[in-house]
Amino acid sequence: AQSVTQLGSHVSVSEGALVLLRCNYSSSVPPYLFWYVQYPNQGLQLLLKYTSAATLVKGINGFEAEFKKSETSFHLTKPSAHMSDAAEYFCAVSDPGGYQKVTFGTGTKLQVIP
């Protein structure tokens, strides 16, 4: 069984400030982990994914996430927020073999304040 918890349905940051979106997972096998971004009226776009190689994963638009097995976490960060980062972000977990369906978190809406 696998699950994902995203802490905070809404996060507000000032432009230029650090972005930190939290994701904790539960999985019975070593997981694959994903972050997706959704802009208004669009589908989800893959930001980055962890597939058991390097624990620090770099994605698009300056985002990165670190897999911490001891904390069962996969938090998403960006050093300096930009107005264009305002969107909904979803964390997801899967098993490497793809035998289970992907499980998505409930999403975190990021607001960037000028």
Added chain:
Amino acid sequence: EADIYQTPRYLVIGTGKKITLECSQTMGHDKMYWYQQDPGMELHLIHYSYGVNSTEKGDLSSESTVSRIRTEHFPLTLESARPSHTSQYLCASSESGTGSGNTIYFGEGSWLTVV
């Protein structure tokens, strides 16, 4: 870059009408999915398919139906639309095989409004 296409993007229809939302992917992925998402809310899996002639209901009960006659095509049909069906419908696909981890690629979504 994912190549998955949904039509129509936006649709307003009357109650009782039949509607089919089209979804096609050009990546040769075996697995395809339909998610339902209300504005600003979480995703709900309503249908999935692991290959041709294979369809399964998802975690959220839906009155819609799907078919998978060709690998690249996964249409969703509502026989009689109701206002409660108003939502965004997201089509997605992923490849099979060990190590793929089910990386899912999404279309841009179809916004359905039933009046």
